[in-house]
Amino acid sequence: MGTSPGRREESAIHPGSSRHRDPVRVEVRSLSKSFGAVRAVSDLSFTVEPGAVTGFLGPNGAGKTTTLRMVLGLERPDTGTATFDGVAYPDLPSPVRRVGAVLETAFHPARSGRNHLRVYCRAAGLPVTRADEVLAQVGLADAGRRRAGGYSLGMRQRLALATALLGDPAVLVLDEPANGLDPEGIHWLRGFLRHLAHDEGRTVLVSSHLLAEMEQTADRVVIVGAGRLVREGSLAELRSGAQGSGAVLVRSPEAGRLAEVLGAAGFAVAPSEDGRVTVTGTTPDAVGAQAFRAGVELHELRAETSGLEELYFRLTAGQEQYAAPQGATR
Template structure:
């Protein structure tokens, strides 16, 4: 079992920092999600980790850099592009070539083709594959050496819903087997189901690093919703209890939103003061809500909603001469 240890990774293009001093670990037995807006530096970071870009800092896999391994595919499986395939070779022969270079038996080629669902098209050229099929072949190459570490850049790109579900279960199973899995994705709902920990960057800098649950707990969108006919009275009691730490707001007639107290504390306060409560519920921020909140100022491109114009009044048809 090998840990990924990245330390002070940095890279600049034309004097502009693409990645700046990133340090993080990816532990065995976990899926670590790599998140950030477009242009945040995720792909550059992964290339630096594998020694494919010139930059500064270090990244080791089980204490060694990727470039030091004689048969690197046996140690680290990587998927950084959808279709880096030879145009005339079949899918099977493409994998056989990679296997030979890493002293991997041919029998493993058919194993991984079956694992990713491409056994029936193994004799076809990858140039005829859809984007999703190309992703599956790239994943087969990453798994070819049965590595203890995986680095995958947007592996769900082009997959249909069934394929995305299959990928999620596969990566979770590989992590459960003791592997270190580092995966970037824009599918935040999937990452919430798949990842144990997160590395979140913006404009090449670290924004957050740690368990998924800790990341969502930081969101200001977490709150308690209370529906009561005595909203004003309860709001006053909650405000006194909070003493400036948190907030209580009247969201609608008879409805409060509370931050700084959990549902149990709000319920106990209402009970102790004979206040009738019709509904008491907790809203936990989703990964998407927390991500958009924490990375909003780091987005490379911010689009504006189209202006809304008032509809023009219908024109009254004018009568012509009779």
């Protein structure tokens, strides 16, 4: 007896299987897009690697949403390409099984979350059993039969993520998935996305304004400003690239003498009353070597570590679409 189409579809979709674990690389090359006289994206290139969570960051008006829409074939670029292992989204043979995306949340308020997903299953040729599977994945199993119109914003975000997971895709493209989640939900999302990337080998691209959360979630970041690439790489690579404007903190019982020694060696120093000296534009090794030669005793010597938020504001300074005046309090 032959296998029915429905049974073939069901056997092809199995969470945790290795079907989609073949790594898929997303490559954006020289993307540009204008809307009239407004240049939204300009010659933008970056790569999203499999097995990692990549944060997509930038000020309002930086071109993030336009870029994601071009990646997903919803906007036609003026120039450039966006591909999944060399294939543009419109040319993928089965896009829903290759790429899952959430750019906005939209549900019929009278339809249950489960039925919302079942409609998408039928439209995409997926077994309707996937609806219950993905509801369980995102923690909505008990709420699946409730009307989506009664869902909180956080629950709607989870339902949108469940919709993206229906085809068990190798790639996830998510725009602000943490909006509306409470702290527990944000903690869950962080672990869930890292599990999808690290344990299941998926390629995860996440746009977010939650910089502190991205610092804990993302393996790599792509920062854009005014439609152009500002920087991409791991946080360690970004910190290394910003090292020239970093600082070294050193503490000594001879802080005054240490400041003189370092100043004479050409370093920019700023002593403080608590016995600490801040040295900019150098490394701990260089500071330690100068102190050793001068016989100055040190009690503390360390590089000042820049967090993602500090790096972000340093790299995107002056590229905000709406910036408050300096010194504004509200």
